[in-house]
Amino acid sequence: MEKFTSWFRFQNGFFDSEVMGLCDIPGHGRGAYALKDIPEGYPLFSLPRNLTLSMRTSSLPEKFGREVWTEKGLNTGWVGLILCMMYEESLGESSKWSGYLDVLPSTFDTPMFWSEEDIKELQGTAVVDKIGRGEAEKDYNEKLIPAIQSRPDLFPPEVIPRFYSLERYHIMGSRILSRSFHVSEWKPSDHDEEDEDEADENDHHDGEEGEGYVEANTSLGSAMDVDEPEIRTEGDEDDSDSDDEDVEDPSDVAMVPMADMLNARFESENAKLFYEPTELKMITTRPIKAGEQIWNTYGDPPNSDLLRRYGHVDVVPFPPTFNSPICIKTPGIEGNPADVVEIRADLVVESVKKKKLASMNGGNKGGKDDEMKERVDWWLEFADDDVFVLSTDCTVPEDLISLARLLLLSSSDWKRAKEKSKLPKPAMDEETLPIVIDVFERRLKEYLTTLNYDEAALKDSSALSTNKRSAIVVRIGEKRILDGTLQELKDLKKKLAKEKRDGNRKRKVEDTDSGRNKKSRR
Numbered sequence: 133m134e135k136f137t138s139w140f141r142f143q144n145g146f147f148d149s150e151v152m153g154l155c156d157i158p159g160h161g162r163g164a165y166a167l168k169d170i171p172e173g174y175p176l177f178s179l180p181r182n183l184t185l186s187m188r189t190s191s192l193p194e195k196f197g198r199e200v201w202t203e204k205g206l207n208t209g210w211v212g213l214i215l216c217m218m219y220e221e222s223l224g225e226s227s228k229w230s231g232y233l234d235v236l237p238s239t240f241d242t243p244m245f246w247s248e249e250d251i252k253e254l255q256g257t258a259v260v261d262k263i264g265r266g267e268a269e270k271d272y273n274e275k276l277i278p279a280i281q282s283r284p285d286l287f288p289p290e291v292i293p294r295f296y297s298l299e300r301y302h303i304m305g306s307r308i309l310s311r312s313f314h315v316s317e318w319k320p321s322d323h324d325e326e327d328e329d330e331a332d333e334n335d336h337h338d339g340e341e342g343e344g345y346v347e348a349n350t351s352l353g354s355a356m357d358v359d360e361p362e363i364r365t366e367g368d369e370d371d372s373d374s375d376d377e378d379v380e381d382p383s384d385v386a387m388v389p390m391a392d393m394l395n396a397r398f399e400s401e402n403a404k405l406f407y408e409p410t411e412l413k414m415i416t417t418r419p420i421k422a423g424e425q426i427w428n429t430y431g432d433p434p435n436s437d438l439l440r441r442y443g444h445v446d447v448v449p450f451p452p453t454f455n456s457p458i459c460i461k462t463p464g465i466e467g468n469p470a471d472v473v474e475i476r477a478d479l480v481v482e483s484v485k486k487k488k489l490a491s492m493n494g495g496n497k498g499g500k501d502d503e504m505k506e507r508v509d510w511w512l513e514f515a516d517d518d519v520f521v522l523s524t525d526c527t528v529p530e531d532l533i534s535l536a537r538l539l540l541l542s543s544s545d546w547k548r549a550k551e552k553s554k555l556p557k558p559a560m561d562e563e564t565l566p567i568v569i570d571v572f573e574r575r576l577k578e579y580l581t582t583l584n585y586d587e588a589a590l591k592d593s594s595a596l597s598t599n600k601r602s603a604i605v606v607r608i609g610e611k612r613i614l615d616g617t618l619q620e621l622k623d624l625k626k627k628l629a630k631e632k633r634d635g636n637r638k639r640k641v642e643d644t645d646s647g648r649n650k651k652s653r654r
């Protein structure tokens with residue numbers, strides 16, 4: 133690490149080695165820790181903006197020609213930054229970033245590098261469909277290879293196998309995925325005093341009076357949210373009237389030496405990167421005791437995302453104040469309180485179809501199918517997404533209830549809803565409840581194992597590989613949410629049934645009473 137810190141200082145980085153040390157931390161790779169008690173608001177290190185490595189700072193796009201860079205599609209997604217990193221690595225000592233690239237990892241625990249057998253362990257989780265190996269390789273073949281072949285002066289054929297192989301491409305991509313920051317260009321106009329309120333909201337200002345720093349728009353790895361540019365098609369980038377201001381500019385994705393040495397854990401952040409016009413500063417956000425780890429934040433994602441992007445999972449005690457059926461069922465529970473489970477809308481459609489089919493007794497199935505498709509297409513026009521997300525509070529998403537109710541409407545009510553362009557209210561009623569229960573029960577069956585099996589396997593985890601253990605932790609987190617929600621729904625079903633029984637009984641009593649009254653009147 134000494135070579136790295138010397139390089140960092142040589143490149144005009146500031147690093148307070150009196151207060152912060154770097155070392156190997158068991159189970160966490162390298163990390164930073166406090167050498168003495170550090171107060172809140174203390175600058176641990178800083179670096180000039182031009183020491184970050186991005187498409188803005190690497191010399192490659194300029195040498196390539198910015199216009200050709202765009203023509204070759206290197207300005208969208210991560211392929212351009214990957215190529216810059218490969219190029220800088222090929223320059224060896226003469227690259228400004230050689231002292232940094234030398235210490236970056238080349239092996240990862242992310243599912244991108246798992247065997248088929250290990251990936252099977254993730255079946256049912258939100259990870260499998262998002263690994264994205266195929267999409268990455270498409271960019272490699274369709275953008276990167278043609279680009280490097282067009283400039284043999286910059287990429288001599290004899291160095292291609294060493295620096296520009298598919299394997300190096302995946303390594304660079306994974307470095308970006310697990311270590312990049314979103315660093316937007318400094319725009320003084322964004323920080324004018326009169327604009328301050330607005331800027332606070334929109335540009336992630338820290339907002340603390342007298343702070344003087346602007347929080348970099350950087351939970352580390354936020355660059356990973358750059359899914360959008362990757363799936364944009366050629367020509368989309370010219371859509372000047374596109375309403376997606378949120379779409380990340382790939383030039384903002386940057387590797388930030390030293391800042392990416394910090395690990396993260398759920399709600400443990402005690403330092404954060406802030407930006408100034410010409411430099412980035414890592415500043416403590418809480419007092420840190422000597423010997424404690426210095427934690428950045430990765431935005432507290434669920435374990436499925438942590439595993440996919442970073443290759444690790446969080447297992448922490450749920451905060452005592454955490455009000456969730458999961459904690460009520462299992463006091464002292466450990467896991468990731470930010471876990472989620474994803475439920476595809478087609479599960480809801482299938483459950484409703486199943487119910488309708490059962491009640492039709494072989495009626496006109498074809499016509500009903502067409503109407504169902506029409507309702508789904510109509511709903512898709514309203515929906516933000518065709519996947520519902522359940523969190524550890526075990527609350528059924530309102531959109532899911534509304535979809536189930538839409539599909540259950542009678543033909544005349546469906547016609548009325550369509551005319552009024554109005555989705556049904558997300559009220560859980562007697563008819564919707566069994567559908568939602570069926571959806572969750574079928575969602576649970578998408579995993580290869582049960583929650584009990586996983587919990588027992590994790591208890592005896594000494595024989596498990598890191599990959600298998602991580603997969604089990606992800607599965608458990610998701611299944612606990614489904615299990616907790618199902619429990620709530622079944623309790624509600626019992627309650628509704630009891631209310632109905634009591635209501636019936638009351639009605640019967642009233643009927644009998646009125647019968648008696650009638651009789652007595654007679």
Ligand SMILES: C[S@@+](CC[C@H](N)C(=O)[O-])C[C@H]1O[C@@H](n2cnc3c(N)ncnc32)[C@H](O)[C@@H]1O
Pocket residue numbers: 159160161162163237310311352392393394395396397441442443444445
């Ligand atoms: C930004 S880097 C942090 C520095 C890194 N540990 C290193 O050795 O260079 C992110 C990587 O650190 C590791 N990491 C971060 N937080 C962790 C945690 N809470 N538990 C285990 N590994 C962690 C993961 O491998 C992740 O991909």
